[in-house]
Amino acid sequence: SSDRDAADDDALDSITLDELAEHDGAESCWKAIHGRVYDITDYVPDHPTEEEVILEWCGRESTEGWDNKRPGVPHSARAEAMLEEYLIGRLVDGDGEPLEPEAAARAEEGDEAGDADGEPARLSPAEDERLHRALLGLPLDGRYRGVFSDGGEMQVNVQFDLRDGRLSNISYRHLAYRGEDYRRLDEDDDLYPVWAQHQQLAEALEGQPLTAIFALYEPERLAEDIDGYSGATLRGNKVHSAFRDALNRGVYSWP
């Protein structure tokens, strides 16, 4: 309670949130309440509720639970007197300064949001860029796959990664026309230059912002003429279409 002596508290053992957090179960249950730490392990079986109600708070800043045994209803003066039997210390921050309930609860939440336990950070709606991009219809970072099909034949299947809105790892999982698999052509094959030009398209887009895919409408900007095959006659629009299909499908796998 607030009428206790600061000098009393100075005499108590200093306990940090990390130490508190180690006693988070029935075998050892510590709770921080109004700046003081209690070892209530022995009391848990006597508490007049199902054990889960009280075990849930072990190892944590528990002022909120204590002040609201039911919403808005604090524990009785009798309960408060009992609590003092289990007093073992005072809650402090890393500098040994007293840690107030609100600050302690915030620090605990910060811990949960961090990756201390290998859990992904939980971002607030104001911080979550992934959410913002999704709501604005902007593509998310991740791996994408998309196809262009025509006449019952899959002609292009492209895979790429988006990182900060830039293209990388662009590859053709499939590239064919009229039954000819371009990826299997030998270097001395007549059609090989067309495969080489498609690779040039991919290389030219590598590292570029996503908007660079519109250059595929004018493939001569991205691919050279090879052995009489003009870059201008490449079907860049099919590749463009496969990119757009990938974006419509959404992220294939997360980074």
Ligand code: HEM
């Ligand atoms: C911090 C987490 C805790 C929660 C969520 C919690 C919750 C509850 C609930 C739901 C009840 C029964 C409902 C009612 O009496 O109105 C209750 C009663 C009670 N609890 Fe807790 N409790 C907690 C911690 C403790 C601790 C640490 C003690 C004592 C060391 C304690 C002592 C009592 C006592 C004596 C009662 C009987 C009613 C009263 O005197 O207020 N509780 N508690």
